[in-house]
Amino acid sequence: MTENSFPVTRTDAEWRAMLTPEQYQVMRGHGTERPGSCTLLHEKRAGAFACAGCGQPLFVANRKFESGTGWPSFDTPLEGATEETVDRSHGMVRTEVHCSQCGSHLGHVFPDGPPPSGLRYCINGVALNFEPE
Numbered sequence: 746m747t748e749n750s751f752p753v754t755r756t757d758a759e760w761r762a763m764l765t766p767e768q769y770q771v772m773r774g775h776g777t778e779r780p781g782s783c784t785l786l787h788e789k790r791a792g793a794f795a796c797a798g799c800g801q802p803l804f805v806a807n808r809k810f811e812s813g814t815g816w817p818s819f820d821t822p823l824e825g826a827t828e829e830t831v832d833r834s835h836g837m838v839r840t841e842v843h844c845s846q847c848g849s850h851l852g853h854v855f856p857d858g859p860p861p862s863g864l865r866y867c868i869n870g871v872a873l874n875f876e877p878e
């Protein structure tokens with residue numbers, strides 16, 4: 746991933762200043778939050794989930810579903826809001842999902858979601874800010 750190819754770019758110092766240590770570890774260090782740790786897991790109001798790194802809306806609330814994994818899960822992102830790369834870390838081949846505007850790591854997408862998309866976007870809640878309608 747080339748850090749400078751995104752519309753929103755920040756220096757490492759800027760990221761550290763604007764994000765909490767946990768957000769930084771997840772979003773800039775490709776970390777994963779502890780399952781069940783994020784209050785957004787149980788957020789059920791109408792609204793949008795925006796990137797905590799740049800504010801771009803990524804998912805709308807009616808695309809969220811209960812996956813039972815402990816991470817906020819969505820079946821479809823907003824068009825153009827996310828990009829994907831192949832992640833071969835931890836001895837697995839997974840599809841990594843990041844924000845198309847600032848490149849911050851969000852989570853992974855798996856092909857075992859509900860119809861019609863059949864996709865499960867497994868997203869770290871700390872990477873999202875919920876904006877109720």
Ligand SMILES: [Zn+2]
Binds near residue numbers: 796800844
């Ligand atoms: Zn972003």
